[in-house]
Amino acid sequence: MLFQPINKNYHDYRIERDKDLCINCKVCIRQCAYEAHFWDEARQKVRHDNTKCVGCHRCEALCPTGALCIRLNESEFRPNACWRPIFMKNIYKQADTGGVLLAGMGSPVDIPVYWDNLLLDASQVTNPSIDPLREPMELKTFLGSKPDRVEFAAPAKGKKGKPKLTTKLAPQIELNYPIMFSAMSFGSINFNLHVAMARAATELGICYNTGEGGLHKSLYKYGKNTIVQVASGRFGVHAEYLNAGAGIEIKIGQGAKPGIGGHLPGEKINEKVSETRMIPVGSDAISPAPHHDIYSIEDLHQLIFALKEASRYRVPVSVKIAAVHNVAAIASGIVRAGADIVAIDGMRGGTGAAPAMIRDNVGIPIELAIAAVDQRLRDEGIRNRASIIAAGGTRCSADVVKAIALGADACYIGTAALLAVGCTLCGKCYTGKCPWGIATNDSKLSKRQNPDIAARKMANLIRAWGHEIEEMLGGMGLNSIESLRGNRDKLRAVGLSSTEMDILGVKHAGR
Amino acid sequence: MKAPERYYDFQKDISGCGIFGVIHKKKGLIKGEIPIKAMACMHDRGNGLGGGFAAYGIYPDHADKYAFHLMCDDQAGLDAAEEVLKRYFTIHASEPIPTRRVLSVKNPPVVWRFFLSVKREKPQDLREVFDEKDYVVSVVMKINTGVPGAFVFSSGKNMGAFKGVGFPEDMAEFYRLDEYSAYIWTGHNRFPTNTPGWWGGAHPFTLLDWSIVHNGEISSYGINRRFLCEHSYICTLMTDTEVVAYLLDLLIRKHGLSKDLAAKVFAPPFWDEIARMSDEDKELYTTLRAVYGPAMLNGPFAILVADNTGLMGLNDRIKLRPLLVAEKDDMVFMSSEESAVRLVCPKLDSVWMPKAGEPVIVNLEA
Numbered sequence A: 001m002l003f004q005p006i007n008k009n010y011h012d013y014r015i016e017r018d019k020d021l022c023i024n025c026k027v028c029i030r031q032c033a034y035e036a037h038f039w040d041e042a043r044q045k046v047r048h049d050n051t052k053c054v055g056c057h058r059c060e061a062l063c064p065t066g067a068l069c070i071r072l073n074e075s076e077f078r079p080n081a082c083w084r085p086i087f088m089k090n091i092y093k094q095a096d097t098g099g100v101l102l103a104g105m106g107s108p109v110d111i112p113v114y115w116d117n118l119l120l121d122a123s124q125v126t127n128p129s130i131d132p133l134r135e136p137m138e139l140k141t142f143l144g145s146k147p148d149r150v151e152f153a154a155p156a157k158g159k160k161g162k163p164k165l166t167t168k169l170a171p172q173i174e175l176n177y178p179i180m181f182s183a184m185s186f187g188s189i190n191f192n193l194h195v196a197m198a199r200a201a202t203e204l205g206i207c208y209n210t211g212e213g214g215l216h217k218s219l220y221k222y223g224k225n226t227i228v229q230v231a232s233g234r235f236g237v238h239a240e241y242l243n244a245g246a247g248i249e250i251k252i253g254q255g256a257k258p259g260i261g262g263h264l265p266g267e268k269i270n271e272k273v274s275e276t277r278m279i280p281v282g283s284d285a286i287s288p289a290p291h292h293d294i295y296s297i298e299d300l301h302q303l304i305f306a307l308k309e310a311s312r313y314r315v316p317v318s319v320k321i322a323a324v325h326n327v328a329a330i331a332s333g334i335v336r337a338g339a340d341i342v343a344i345d346g347m348r349g350g351t352g353a354a355p356a357m358i359r360d361n362v363g364i365p366i367e368l369a370i371a372a373v374d375q376r377l378r379d380e381g382i383r384n385r386a387s388i389i390a391a392g393g394t395r396c397s398a399d400v401v402k403a404i405a406l407g408a409d410a411c412y413i414g415t416a417a418l419l420a421v422g423c424t425l426c427g428k429c430y431t432g433k434c435p436w437g438i439a440t441n442d443s444k445l446s447k448r449q450n451p452d453i454a455a456r457k458m459a460n461l462i463r464a465w466g467h468e469i470e471e472m473l474g475g476m477g478l479n480s481i482e483s484l485r486g487n488r489d490k491l492r493a494v495g496l497s498s499t500e501m502d503i504l505g506v507k508h509a510g511r
Numbered sequence B: 001m002k003a004p005e006r007y008y009d010f011q012k013d014i015s016g017c018g019i020f021g022v023i024h025k026k027k028g029l030i031k032g033e034i035p036i037k038a039m040a041c042m043h044d045r046g047n048g049l050g051g052g053f054a055a056y057g058i059y060p061d062h063a064d065k066y067a068f069h070l071m072c073d074d075q076a077g078l079d080a081a082e083e084v085l086k087r088y089f090t091i092h093a094s095e096p097i098p099t100r101r102v103l104s105v106k107n108p109p110v111v112w113r114f115f116l117s118v119k120r121e122k123p124q125d126l127r128e129v130f131d132e133k134d135y136v137v138s139v140v141m142k143i144n145t146g147v148p149g150a151f152v153f154s155s156g157k158n159m160g161a162f163k164g165v166g167f168p169e170d171m172a173e174f175y176r177l178d179e180y181s182a183y184i185w186t187g188h189n190r191f192p193t194n195t196p197g198w199w200g201g202a203h204p205f206t207l208l209d210w211s212i213v214h215n216g217e218i219s220s221y222g223i224n225r226r227f228l229c230e231h232s233y234i235c236t237l238m239t240d241t242e243v244v245a246y247l248l249d250l251l252i253r254k255h256g257l258s259k260d261l262a263a264k265v266f267a268p269p270f271w272d273e274i275a276r277m278s279d280e281d282k283e284l285y286t287t288l289r290a291v292y293g294p295a296m297l298n299g300p301f302a303i304l305v306a307d308n309t310g311l312m313g314l315n316d317r318i319k320l321r322p323l324l325v326a327e328k329d330d331m332v333f334m335s336s337e338e339s340a341v342r343l344v345c346p347k348l349d350s351v352w353m354p355k356a357g358e359p360v361i362v363n364l365e366a
Helices: A027-031 A058-062 A085-097 A191-204 A217-225 A271-277 A297-310 A327-336 A356-361 A366-379 A397-406 A415-420 A451-475 A498-504 B033-041 B075-088 B132-146 B168-175 B221-230 B240-254 B259-266 B271-275 B279-295 B338-344
Strands: A013-017 A037-040 A045-048 A068-072 A118-120 A141-143 A173-175 A179-181 A226-230 A247-251 A262-264 A285-287 A317-322 A341-345 A387-391 A410-413 A491-493 B015-024 B051-056 B066-072 B089-096 B110-118 B150-154 B159-164 B184-192 B205-207 B210-216 B301-307 B310-315 B324-328 B331-335 B350-352 B360-363
Touching: A013 A045, A027 A037, A027 A045, A027 A058, A058 A068, A118 A397, A141 A387, A179 A191, A179 A451, A191 A217, A191 A451, A217 A226, A247 A297, A247 A341, A297 A317, A297 A327, A317 A327, A317 A387, A327 A341, A327 A366, A341 A366, A366 A387, A366 A397, A366 A498, A366 B221, A397 A410, A397 A451, A397 A491, A410 A415, A415 A451, A491 A498, B015 B033, B015 B210, B015 B301, B015 B310, B015 B338, B033 B051, B033 B168, B033 B184, B033 B338, B051 B168, B051 B210, B051 B301, B066 B075, B066 B132, B066 B159, B075 B089, B075 B110, B075 B132, B075 B150, B110 B132, B132 B150, B150 B159, B159 B168, B168 B184, B184 B210, B184 B301, B184 B310, B205 B240, B210 B240, B221 B240, B221 B279, B240 B259, B240 B279, B240 B301, B259 B279, B259 B310, B259 B360, B271 B279, B310 B331, B324 B338, B331 B338
Parallel strands: A179 A410, A226 A247, A247 A317, A317 A341, A341 A387, A387 A410
Antiparallel strands: A013 A068, A037 A045, A118 A491, A141 A173, A262 A285, B015 B184, B015 B331, B051 B159, B051 B184, B066 B110, B066 B150, B089 B110, B205 B210, B210 B301, B301 B310, B310 B360, B324 B331, B324 B350
């Protein structure tokens, strides 16, 4: 097919259509947002263009006769350990366009997933394991600053009675599960999913994070279960917004794209997004790389307190950063600057759009970052002053348990929540054409997400994970999540170097 | 404080146990044979790798002095430890702890006791430690971590711990405990599963006046020790009980919590119980749990905690280890098994099993 541009020759997927099963019903044509399927008038049948397929599997899932199968294109280049196909294809693309390579969702590159090298403990004989179906099992988690100690006033002289509590706890976010829905802005994902997250979070007694796109006014009623985000673009930020939620989060960075800003293309800015973000319909929403009022840690200190003032010290303020090389020192500075929560987003964290080079090469894995931050804050005696949230690449409840054992208070999940509503990780979120109706504001596509069903699925996921976490806790002989938090004795490493184990603060299995 | 290098790389001892405690509320003296017989009755709860007793009120002649009990590998260890003690304390009396030779007790260490008071002129390195108890703890730590072959296993006033490798009745024989009388006794029989016997690893575990005997495994140990490290307590003894002692010191002595509230930190009420409390209690327990979550003792345990004011018994909050309380006149018994109590006091006024997580606190009168 020499008449095609070179990048079209080496497409990623092949659509297999079983001719006997296909009834030419055109469902695939209607479902594919990338127009990979089309009606061939001359042949009077449905045909497809493999080069347009992004591998989202929407057509396959909805084909009524099961005639479709999406496969990787088997066409192979001469093997070359250095010049792997991804690099070659990227060069073909850039030679055509002269543009930056865009990517969606978390990085697929083969860096170690430390979760897979960490194993959990269980009780045998010397202490009984606890059955969560018979005994209480507590996952309740409070996020926010805790004082160094609890103080009491002794009862007045000569009077009997209990000492009276004088410590007033700083504002906390109370969670029934140590899991929250991560920041995914309204705009990057559509309104139906924001409704779903808000409802699921409310039903579960957890929080979801608005992301940087503001909060649509119809969702203010879910405020108790909402964390409102303030990012460098300050989209949709106003006094009422800051007071709408249970917490405020300053977004400094994101694991998928540390050090750079964001860009929501104008095509995604419809009426609703426009009014929520407070920008004109169709205009690009560009978040600068830094906050232009935060060029140093003392500036962050000012913003934290500006937001605390604006919210009358009623809610904790979180600061979210990407996991980068000096994350421990940075986190320490953030806590000292007055943050009540530090959210750390590892390099496998998802995104709606990021330059591929940044996503795949910048940052560090969340496991190492959490371990380093937790230890640093303890070494400095300030761990109690802030809660730690781990984000980026939490795939299952065991990952949550391991993150908490390393020292996190809770986990943010983004990708997992989207998978719960049908995402297949095709990674083309930045096109705005998500055939699953997730990362799109196209009304035809976004209506594929029914908020009621999506809320149910998200809530189911967290409940399922909750049950599994209870089982794992009980197996370890614990009946409360706070006894797992930072309890690295419950972890052992397999196949890690002594440096890695030293950073993670865990022993090797067998010891 | 900053965690020492490779602080995560520790071995911890796992053990099952039998415990017994008795207190005379009016400070009437209880003969040593009572706890000894009771512990011997629970012989099968141990395996001969650890036994011990703590006794309160045994040094009335030196009641205002810190009674240091040391165990040393040899004379050189004792000499080195004595050098340290001389630097920080005035030594009022120094003598071997009286012992008997017992066939089943192999290779006992040199055991010695000192009666000490803090020097008026403190040496340079601890001059800034104003609190006397902090000062004493610092010196204990100095010896236990810095003097090879010497170990301070008791450091309170008018009390002492007596422990080692062997069944409790062997230890009692060895230390001639039948010759002592005390108003509080606790005893411990140990069933370790993984450590070679070390005399210092036996219970009771003590710090200042606190002594603790403990039956259980603390599954939250990993976080408890990291929390303690943040508060400058370094756990070195490879035993769960160490964290209990340090946590008591932190919560009660340093943070000023009552015994009752410290017990509620160790075994807090469940969230659904808290939800049903009055607003005042709700706030109290929510605050306690939020702040002292890392100090919660999770896992099966029954502990007896004694000090110069009384005796406390506490179970974990789902009662995974046995603990029984019995009363007879002014005496209160706490024990793993009722048989042990019945053996030494067949007629009891009352006997009950305390509820999970509910502390039983008996204070000495006046």
